[in-house]
Amino acid sequence: MNWEALSLSFKLSCYTVLFLIPLSVFAGRLLAFRQFKGKSWVEALIMVPLVLPPTVIGYYLLVGLGSQSFIGRWVEQIFGQQLVFHFSGLVIASMLVNIPFAVQPIQRAFETIPEDIRDAASCCGMSAWATFIKVEVPMVWPGILTAFVLCFSHVLGEFGVVLMLGGNIAGETKTISIAIYDSVQAFDFKAAGTMSLILLLFAISALAITTSLSRRIGGQNGRRTR
Amino acid sequence: MVVEPAELNCNIQQTSPIPLSASFHCRAGEVLAVVGPSGGGKTTLLRMIAGLSQPQLGQISCGESVWYDGKTNTLLSPQQRHIGYMPQHFGLFPNLTAEQNVIAGLDHIPKAERPSRALDWLERVNLHGLPDRLPANLSGGQRQRVALARALARQPKVLLLDEPFSAVDRETRERLYIELARLKSQLSIPVIMVTHDINEALLLADNMILISQGQMLQQGRPFDVLSHPHNESVARQMGLRNIFDGEIIEIDFERKITRIKMGEHIIVSDNVPNVKVGQTVRWVIPNQGIRYNSISRGRLCRSINKFDVIVESLLVMGESVRVIAAIAGISAKINTDIPAHLAAKLCLKVGLETTLALKSEQVHILAPE
Structure with missing residues (x-):
């Protein structure tokens, strides 16, 4: 059992959802309520990580964030640290790969808010911010929760992109998925089995809790749970 | 905030996205019914008065206050207009109780006074003993009353009602007609009610305008419009x-x-x-x-x-x-x-x-x- 890899995976998941979910709430709300030119293209772009093989995404990120790239050079100049084969690079990669898992449920949740309710909030004198905090957030909680769980679980199990961008550096980029792969390569099936079981139990528990909470919140809001 | 009774004047001209042309006024204490078939522009008109959408040209004013003027690019937000608005499906906040829904519209009075004022308005619309219920646990008629209490509790300058009786059953509707007729005598503000039902206009409105395909076909007292339609389109x-x-x-x-x-x-x-x-x-x-x-x-x-x-x-x-x-x-x-x-x-x-x-x-x- 590689506790260091497990801990690194949890750390990576935490950082990813911490940065990605607030951005996704903003993006999901924008996509749900605003009509603008090129919206279909933006929505398609968000979905790309779902259909591209992880190794392809990993390759492009390696090229795009590497020390030969503009971004890579710029980050290295400012922070003195390259993004590839480093934990910070993994966080950026995980955020990019998980955009559809975060934005989609949140956008759908915002779309279910009836126009009547938002109109009523404006006519009650509420500002846009007050409407967001007092009316919209309580209604889209199930969507945000779903996005949170999906992203967290997905980052825990991420393999292809992590391997391509981060390699296999213990304590830095060696996540639990890579540790399982390493264990199998080394015929250590006991360790691989234990780590796999932990991921399996986590996935089932997270989904069960999400479903239950969504139903409870959805019931409180007087509508069916998504 | 004490609201001085004022007349609402509305002159709207628009060619896109939905053609709309209407010019009318509504005096304080008067109920004006906006009648017409579905898709005719009634709700769009109401949303423009509320400030929820912007017309291309025209002027909307309430008393001395200009809410919208296409020539001077004046446009007040719904928050600045201080109106009472009841959407077609009531627009109640599902996570808030009946009392909290009414309190949500009371931003114009001190916080300490809001709960008692909310309860007072719930009583006035005959909704006794249900302030702690969530909208999901209220019947259609009860939800309608909470929405009406919320709209009225704001002491609005204008009350806007969008198909207020369309989402309730017939029995409840009959009861609500009586309640609105009773409230009407107590209100001293312009009330604009959108409906597709001419009988509702005949029952509750002092005046009506008939709108079809974005055009105002006729205005007048509902009985006069019914008995003296200008032309065949109005008659139909x-x-x-x-x-x-x-x-x-x-x-x-x-x-x-x-x-x-x-x-x-x-x-x-x-x-x-x-x-x-x-x-x-x-x-x-x-x-x-x-x-x-x-x-x-x-x-x-x-x-x-x-x-x-x-x-x-x-x-x-x-x-x-x-x-x-x-x-x-x-x-x-x-x-x-x-x-x-x-x-x-x-x-x-x-x-x-x-x-x-x-x-x-x-x-x-x-x-x-």
């Missing part, structure tokens, strides 16, 4: 079915009588429109202007417009019966809705030959379109 929108062709044969300005020839029949109208003798016109008779002979046993009404008819069909529609009868001598048919008990009393049946009369004061000659 008002649900008038008995529209006939005729030729003007005499206009007596002294007695204020117009005679119309329809086939071999001569129709007398107490209206003298701007038409000439010999002109072909369309004329209309509303349901309340038609009397079947046996109703008052020969003492029908003072009208001389009597026809022999043959009953062609009887269609029972709830508590009324739609009678379609062929007028003898011509191919025209006349539709009448009469109470079911009266139809039974008259022994109306298919094939029955009888007589009906048209009240001359209800015979209205339509202006050509």
Whole structure:
């Protein structure tokens, strides 16, 4: 059992959802309520990580964030640290790969808010911010929760992109998925089995809790749970 | 905040995305019904008054305050207009209780006063003992009352109601009509009510405007619009079915009588429109202007417009019966809705030959379109 890899995976998941979910709430709300030119293209772009093989995404990120790239050079100049084969690079990669898992449920949740309710909030004198905090957030909680769980679980199990961008550096980029792969390569099936079981139990528990909470919140809001 | 009663003036012109043209005013204490078919622009108009969407041109003002002016690019937000708005599906916040929903509209008074004011308004709309319920646990009628309490609790300058009775059952609707009629006498602000039901306008409104395909067809008192539609489009929108062709044969300005020839029949109208003798016109008779002979046993009404008819069909529609009868001598048919008990009393049946009369004061000659 590689506790260091497990801990690194949890750390990576935490950082990813911490940065990605607030951005996704903003993006999901924008996509749900605003009509603008090129919206279909933006929505398609968000979905790309779902259909591209992880190794392809990993390759492009390696090229795009590497020390030969503009971004890579710029980050290295400012922070003195390259993004590839480093934990910070993994966080950026995980955020990019998980955009559809975060934005989609949140956008759908915002779309279910009836126009009547938002109109009523404006006519009650509420500002846009007050409407967001007092009316919209309580209604889209199930969507945000779903996005949170999906992203967290997905980052825990991420393999292809992590391997391509981060390699296999213990304590830095060696996540639990890579540790399982390493264990199998080394015929250590006991360790691989234990780590796999932990991921399996986590996935089932997270989904069960999400479903239950969504139903409870959805019931409180007087509508069916998504 | 004490709101001074003020008149709402509205003049809106728009060609896209939805063509809309309307100009009207609504005095304080008056209920103005905006009537028309679905998709005609009623809700768009209401949203423009609320500040939820912006017209292309025109002016909306309430008293001295200009809410929108296309020429000076003045546009106040819904928050700045301080209105009471009840959307079609009430727009209650599902995560807040009935009391909290009303409190949400009370941003204009100190926080400490809000709970008592909210409870007071819930009492005023006859919603007793349910302040802690979530909207999901309220019936349609109760939800409607919470929304009305929330809109009124703001002490708005204008009250806007979008199809306020469309989402409740018939029994609840009847009860709510009475409650709104009672509240109406207590309100001293302009009330604008969107509805597609002409009967609601007749019951509750002081004035109405008729809107179809974004155009304002007519405005006036609901009964006047119903009995004196400007043209055939208005007559059809008002649900008038008995529209006939005729030729003007005499206009007596002294007695204020117009005679119309329809086939071999001569129709007398107490209206003298701007038409000439010999002109072909369309004329209309509303349901309340038609009397079947046996109703008052020969003492029908003072009208001389009597026809022999043959009953062609009887269609029972709830508590009324739609009678379609062929007028003898011509191919025209006349539709009448009469109470079911009266139809039974008259022994109306298919094939029955009888007589009906048209009240001359209800015979209205339509202006050509």
